[in-house]
Amino acid sequence: MIRDQATTLRNELGTARFVVIASGKGGVGKSIVTLNTAVSLVNSGKKVLVIDMDVGFANLDVLAGINVKHSLKDFFNGFALEDVLERTKYGFWLLSGGNDANDIYAFQMGEKERFFSEFQILGSEMDYILIDMGAGYSKEMDSAYTIADDFVLVLTPEPTAIMDGYTFLKILSIKGLESRLFLMVNMANDLSEGRLLGKRFQEITSKFTSLQFEKSYSMLIDPRVKRSVREQKPFVLSYKHIQPTFGIMGITSAIMGEDVEVENSRKSAFTDKIKKFFKWGR
Numbered sequence: 001m002i003r004d005q006a007t008t009l010r011n012e013l014g015t016a017r018f019v020v021i022a023s024g025k026g027g028v029g030k031s032i033v034t035l036n037t038a039v040s041l042v043n044s045g046k047k048v049l050v051i052d053m054d055v056g057f058a059n060l061d062v063l064a065g066i067n068v069k070h071s072l073k074d075f076f077n078g079f080a081l082e083d084v085l086e087r088t089k090y091g092f093w094l095l096s097g098g099n100d101a102n103d104i105y106a107f108q109m110g111e112k113e114r115f116f117s118e119f120q121i122l123g124s125e126m127d128y129i130l131i132d133m134g135a136g137y138s139k140e141m142d143s144a145y146t147i148a149d150d151f152v153l154v155l156t157p158e159p160t161a162i163m164d165g166y167t168f169l170k171i172l173s174i175k176g177l178e179s180r181l182f183l184m185v186n187m188a189n190d191l192s193e194g195r196l197l198g199k200r201f202q203e204i205t206s207k208f209t210s211l212q213f214e215k216s217y218s219m220l221i222d223p224r225v226k227r228s229v230r231e232q233k234p235f236v237l238s239y240k241h242i243q244p245t246f247g248i249m250g251i252t253s254a255i256m257g258e259d260v261e262v263e264n265s266r267k268s269a270f271t272d273k274i275k276k277f278f279k280w281g282r
């Protein structure tokens with residue numbers, strides 16, 4: 001196919017939205033939020049790919065009781081993209097980032113072209129691409145932060161998690177984050193604590209950074225969330241009526257509530273985003 005036609009086709013194909021789930025401090029619930037939001041989006045009829053970019057500590061598969069055999073590294077060692085993706089029993093697709101972020105960026109251009117064309121087709125079949133990040137700011141991940149259509153910051157009422165979350169946001173504001181921004185206050189002791197922290201954090205963010213949250217959501221600390229981890233099953237499926245499930249439903253509908261402006265711009269931007277994500281070109 002000649003180059004122009006290929007470009008046009010790619011732009012027409014690309015429609016998936018990128019949703020990044022991140023935090024300043026570790027262990028605050030990013031992977032739990034990612035997994036349950038992915039399942040919740042699937043339940044709403046959406047096609048979802050989860051990329052586990054918590055490189056070195058990839059554990060989303062363990063949370064979900066999924067046996068992941070391959071990672072992106074295998075792709076660059078010659079596997080087809082469809083062979084390194086796991087179709088999970090919950091209906092979403094999973095791509096493991098592998099053990100070392102540098103692995104992903106260190107490959108030859110020829111392989112990158114092959115990845116680009118295969119990922120393009122895959123991305124065109126997805127509605128959402130959720131990226132589960134490692135804790136804290138990482139320069140390696142700059143590209144991933146900047147391509148996010150939606151950015152979900154997870155924190156808990158612990159002072160360290162609040163401070164680390166704020167520091168992380170401050171860096172992102174200096175970097176010029178342009179995504180829609182949502183806050184998830186996890187492990188709140190009660191709803192008023194969750195709401196109050198959400199409100200204060202939103203106020204401080206708008207006062208001292210260039211960023212502004214669209215909305216804040218809360219998830220209470222609940223033993224059934226821990227139990228779901230032991231059972232290796234998403235709690236939105238096992239415990240449909242607990243408050244954390246409602247918190248996930250909130251963030252899910254926020255993600256699905258796309259504004260028209262984003263809708264129009266996203267098609268042509270998709271190819272650029274994949275390139276940026278993997279730091280190719282520019």
Ligand SMILES: Nc1ncnc2c1ncn2[C@@H]1O[C@H](COP(=O)(O)OP(=O)(O)OP(=O)(O)O)[C@@H](O)[C@H]1O
Pocket residue numbers: 023025026027028029030031032033054057133134135186187219220221222223225226229244
């Ligand atoms: N709402 C909750 N109620 C009770 N326990 C919770 C809740 N949210 C998270 N946890 C507990 O916190 C643990 C850590 O969650 P998770 O693995 O999602 O964090 P993370 O931010 O992805 O961590 P890491 O930074 O290591 O990737 C879970 O295994 C679970 O036991």
Ligand SMILES: [Mg+2]
Pocket residue numbers: 030031032054059132133
């Ligand atoms: Mg995690």
